[in-house]
Amino acid sequence: MSDNESVLIYGLSTEGYMIASSLVSNSIPTIIIDEKLHLATEITHDIITNYPTATEFIEAESLFRIKPEKDVVSKNKIIFFTPKIHNYDNLNQTLSSFSDLSKGIEKDSIIFSCVPIGYGHNNELIEILERNSGLDSQKDFVYCYVPLKPRTTSALCVGISRLDQIKIANEHLKNTNIKYSQISDLYLSELKHLEYISSKYSAIISSSESMKYIKDFISRKDLESSSRGVKYIDDLSDELYDVKCFSSSLDSGEPLLYILSGILKGIEYYSRFFITELKSFMKENQLKASRTEIYLSWEIDKFEIRGDKILLHDAILNKITDLVGNVIDLNDYLSNNPKRVISLPSSEKKQLLIICSNQDLQQLDIINAKKQDDIYLLHANTICDR
Known part of the structure; x- marks a missing residue:
């Protein structure tokens, strides 16, 4: 990453703001987009000092200099996808939000999707990106799957569409202070995520289910x-x-x-x-x-x-x-x-x-x-x- 290369956070969520704060703390120019208002704000040291959480930032959002989303996406090639998905139909809202983002993505971009998604659906996001941008996933961009634990910058797994680009992905993730163990291909990362979720909840639900039989x-x-x-x-x-x-x-x-x-x-x-x-x-x-x-x-x-x-x-x-x-x-x-x-x-x-x-x-x-x-x-x- 060059000294003046900025990072775009697409999605004004708690996790997205935490990533933005880490980048700014590491002196990396950072812009965050409110996916609902479709407005972009440059995050500065003063902002993260005076508004340390997403909640505080959102309450004061109207005070900051903003610009339209369309003027920002195409100018940033390092992008973190972190929108709020608060809908009964999680998949369609994710696909819709990612489709909006993908229309402005340029060649040689790297996209880190931090939104949890189901088995095989990362390929669907890549297809949307190819269709909307006209780019080739094998040579024109890199897609990474980085689902975060709730309200943290700890990744449940990290997957990548092109294994020859792991070194570059590692460099960008290091700047965000996202914690993870290793990067694998997308297929394996989805299975790791699935295994984690099924193991965690099987233990919790087996315990809670047994309790209801005891009056x-x-x-x-x-x-x-x-x-x-x-x-x-x-x-x-x-x-x-x-x-x-x-x-x-x-x-x-x-x-x-x-x-x-x-x-x-x-x-x-x-x-x-x-x-x-x-x-x-x-x-x-x-x-x-x-x-x-x-x-x-x-x-x-x-x-x-x-x-x-x-x-x-x-x-x-x-x-x-x-x-x-x-x-x-x-x-x-x-x-x-x-x-x-x-x-x-x-x-x-x-x-x-x-x-x-x-x-x-x-x-x-x-x-x-x-x-x-x-x-x-x-x-x-x-x-x-x-």
């Missing part, structure tokens, strides 16, 4: 403490996006498809199990729906690449609302509180707090330290702790 909470707690530990719904949904990508790409009858379908069913059944446990908990504690307000504490990054956690959060919120009616997203409430006070408001109603992640436990400690009266507490984890 006694104390027995569930004893069993879980001797196994793999408690997992929250946040853990179950962290890479749900990836599971869906692969389950929609494998052929019918494939053994791995049965595993992934079972994982998806397990997550769906857990949601039902939790609502059943919530009803039981309210009955045990004589909490009437009309006299109870529920606070759902689930801190969600609304700007990460994967959007399935947001979709599951909204679905759970709607199910609880159907049950009680008076349900408040605690993190929305706290962010709208001008004094940023971490506490529940005074109320004549009974208050039930639902914890959805380990991160939210820290918030609970602060609330408990400030609140005089007891609040009812239920954890949205594999044992429905209380």
Whole structure:
């Protein structure tokens, strides 16, 4: 990479902004494109210092100098594809966003796709790029598959379309501080990704599924403490996006498809199990729906690449609302509180707090330290702790 060669980040996501920040910290000119507004902003040291996260940057985006997307893509040959995919149809949104990008790509470009995608779909992206740009994948550009772990710059795997270009890809990835073990061909990288996802979720779902057969909470707690530990719904949904990508790409009858379908069913059944446990908990504690307000504490990054956690959060919120009616997203409430006070408001109603992640436990400690009266507490984890 020459001293004045800039890098383009296509997609204003948490992960994309983290990559941009790393590049700028390494004194590499960097431009980021908001894929929804189709506007580009040059990221500077001052910007990453004053706005260290994507959320803070997006809130202040109108303050920065911007220019149209079409004036930027063709002038940058090092591109990271990091859009937010927050749609029930992940594949079509990914293909559409990549198609928009590919229309401006020039010869000798290298494209790093950081969006998780299903088995064989990287070839589909390459075909789109060839069709829209008129370039030849064997000689005119390099395509790399670099799916990142949620909200990090750690790669689950790295694949490349041309093995003779591994050295160049390594140099560019080094500048981003993306962590990875090695670069392989695209086919092998997809299999590594698939193996990681199926192994991770098989363990989690087998544990959560066994818990629903144990009606006694104390027995569930004893069993879980001797196994793999408690997992929250946040853990179950962290890479749900990836599971869906692969389950929609494998052929019918494939053994791995049965595993992934079972994982998806397990997550769906857990949601039902939790609502059943919530009803039981309210009955045990004589909490009437009309006299109870529920606070759902689930801190969600609304700007990460994967959007399935947001979709599951909204679905759970709607199910609880159907049950009680008076349900408040605690993190929305706290962010709208001008004094940023971490506490529940005074109320004549009974208050039930639902914890959805380990991160939210820290918030609970602060609330408990400030609140005089007891609040009812239920954890949205594999044992429905209380």
